[in-house]
Amino acid sequence: MTELSTGRHRAAAPVDGGLAPTVDGSVAQWTDRYTHAVMDTFGAPQRVLVRGEGSYVWDADGTRYLDLLGGIAVNALGHAHPTLTAAISAQLGTLGHISNFFASPTQIAFAERLLGLAGAPAGSRVFLTNSGTEANEAAFKLARRTGRTRILALEGSFHGRSMGALALTHKAAYREPFEPLPGGVEFVPFGDTAALEAAFDGEPVAAFFVEPIQGEAGVLPLPPGYLARARELTREHGALLILDEVQTGMGRTGTWFAHQLPHIGAGVLPDAVTVAKGLGGGFPVGALIAYGDPVATLIGRGQHGTTFGGNPVASAAALATIGVIERDGLLEHVTGLGERLRTRIAELGHPLVETVRGEGLLIGIELTAAIAPQIAARALEAGFVVNPCRPTTIRLAPPFVLTDEQAGTFVDFLAALPHDLGADA
Numbered sequence: 001m002t003e004l005s006t007g008r009h010r011a012a013a014p015v016d017g018g019l020a021p022t023v024d025g026s027v028a029q030w031t032d033r034y035t036h037a038v039m040d041t042f043g044a045p046q047r048v049l050v051r052g053e054g055s056y057v058w059d060a061d062g063t064r065y066l067d068l069l070g071g072i073a074v075n076a077l078g079h080a081h082p083t084l085t086a087a088i089s090a091q092l093g094t095l096g097h098i099s100n101f102f103a104s105p106t107q108i109a110f111a112e113r114l115l116g117l118a119g120a121p122a123g124s125r126v127f128l129t130n131s132g133t134e135a136n137e138a139a140f141k142l143a144r145r146t147g148r149t150r151i152l153a154l155e156g157s158f159h160g161r162s163m164g165a166l167a168l169t170h171k172a173a174y175r176e177p178f179e180p181l182p183g184g185v186e187f188v189p190f191g192d193t194a195a196l197e198a199a200f201d202g203e204p205v206a207a208f209f210v211e212p213i214q215g216e217a218g219v220l221p222l223p224p225g226y227l228a229r230a231r232e233l234t235r236e237h238g239a240l241l242i243l244d245e246v247q248t249g250m251g252r253t254g255t256w257f258a259h260q261l262p263h264i265g266a267g268v269l270p271d272a273v274t275v276a277k278g279l280g281g282g283f284p285v286g287a288l289i290a291y292g293d294p295v296a297t298l299i300g301r302g303q304h305g306t307t308f309g310g311n312p313v314a315s316a317a318a319l320a321t322i323g324v325i326e327r328d329g330l331l332e333h334v335t336g337l338g339e340r341l342r343t344r345i346a347e348l349g350h351p352l353v354e355t356v357r358g359e360g361l362l363i364g365i366e367l368t369a370a371i372a373p374q375i376a377a378r379a380l381e382a383g384f385v386v387n388p389c390r391p392t393t394i395r396l397a398p399p400f401v402l403t404d405e406q407a408g409t410f411v412d413f414l415a416a417l418p419h420d421l422g423a424d425a
């Protein structure tokens with residue numbers, strides 16, 4: 001058997017000077033140690049993983065899984081991609097971190113690249129962060145700099161866990177333990193144009209925050225025409241249109257940004273976009289992209305900052321990720337494979353599958369019963385990582401390097417699910 005198929009992790013090369021942590025131990029042993037050392041915010045880990053390669057990961061017992069979640073829409077290039085690994089290593093071995101009193105060519109080239117992909121006009125600027133929630137914090141501050149405090153967001157929204165991003169997040173269970181949150185945020189019903197129009201008739205609005213496809217809420221694309229109307233309304237009322245593309249951006253939907261899909265964005269140019277997750281291919285990187293003057297200059301010197309944001313290694317990771325996506329034609333692959341996968345799942349006609357939706361490789365499988373957690377648990381046992389993002393929805397957000405053959409093994413798994421699984425639900 002090849003080393004790949006046995007799934008045992010490789011011994012660390014001796015370049016670490018003997019300082020790398022040992023990976024010896026079973027999943028059960030590591031899980032026990034986890035519960036004593038790591039704060040219980042996520043619950044017990046489903047498995048303790050020791051390595052990855054391409055679209056596969058291996059746990060500490062040597063079991064292999066097809067990673068159809070990609071670190072929640074992060075691992076665009078899969079695991080241990082050689083180009084990404086080399087870019088990060090080379091940058092770290094040259095210039096790893098500098099303060100933001102200084103800049104690096106890598107950071108500047110990355111910022112320029114991002115503006116190019118975003119189709120941002122002259123005068124646009126980015127603010128670089130380490131995560132999605134930080135990108136949304138920056139966007140929240142951008143909105144406050146309009147001089148207005150009323151912000152609109154959507155029911156079902158998820159924008160992150162820090163206080164500003166949490167204020168924009170709709171789910172009561174996430175918000176309530178931490179109130180009072182920064183004020184001024186009002187939620188309007190998802191995809192309801194008339195409700196949005198009515199909301200703009202009230203007090204002046206600073207900004208409308210919206211995900212082109214709600215990810216955490218179950219992979220729900222905005223209805224056609226909604227974003228275009230939101231653009232008209234924000235423009236009419238002097239408000240910012242801020243798109244949260246943390247989950248949907250960087251090629252996940254087959255275009256660099258989901259709003260660039262004609263049936264979602266209808267060609268709208270937003271005032272700001274936030275991005276993270278797939279941006280660094282697994283290395284923590286985020287960004288706020290502010291479109292044109294005066295939006296790009298609303299936050300001035302000394303009004304925002306970060307120690308790590310935009311550091312050379314993160315910037316190199318992002319540039320390498322973008323470079324591989326372009327070099328290997330991964331946007332086209334994401335579009336094609338996404339379509340084929342959705343079609344194949346729908347064509348199963350499995351009584352447990354109600355619909356399949358999404359764009360590119362952000363896919364929501366809507367079930368006919370509230371058994372998504374049970375199906376995800378069965379999938380894991382069968383060697384597939386998927387996510388029950390809500391009781392009736394399985395979310396897939398696999399690496400862009402996933403092959404048709406690999407995807408097909410999951411379709412076969414679904415096909416074999418007992419038809420009466422939801423009977424007790």
Ligand SMILES: Cc1ncc(COP(=O)(O)O)c(C=O)c1O
Pocket residue numbers: 072131132133134136158159160161211215216244245246247248276277
């Ligand atoms: C749409 C959206 N915005 C923001 C975030 C928060 O990003 P992070 O977890 O990197 O802080 C997420 C994370 O799931 C997200 O899906």
